[in-house]
Amino acid sequence: MSRYVVSFMKDVLGGNGRQIEVCQKTLEIDASSEGEATELAKQKFCKVEHLCEWSLHADRIQIKSADFTS
Template sequence: MSNYIVNFYKTVLNDTGHVFESCQGSVETLAVNELEAVAFAKDRFCEAGRLSDWTMHSDRVEVIEAEFPS
């Protein structure tokens, strides 16, 4: 098993009309592969935010394989 950090991002406009990505949350998990890590992280993200769907607060996920748990 490997350690993964899954970050959730939302693309938003700032007050000057510029687009940027805002990190909505991160989940660290042990998983067999990236797909399993993302699936687990989506469930945890929804539980933490009391959401029925992770896309209510995020547009995309980023997966980073970490060498050591943080």
């Protein structure tokens, strides 16, 4: 099992009228693969944010491995 950091990102207009990228939420997920981590994170994001679909609050998902190797 590996640990992944999954971030839900959204593009919004800033106060100056320019598009900026905002992180809606970051979750740490334990899973056997990036694909599984993504799906688990989508489910958890929806539950925490009381959504039926993650893409209502985010445009994309970024995933990074949180495992440290020595």
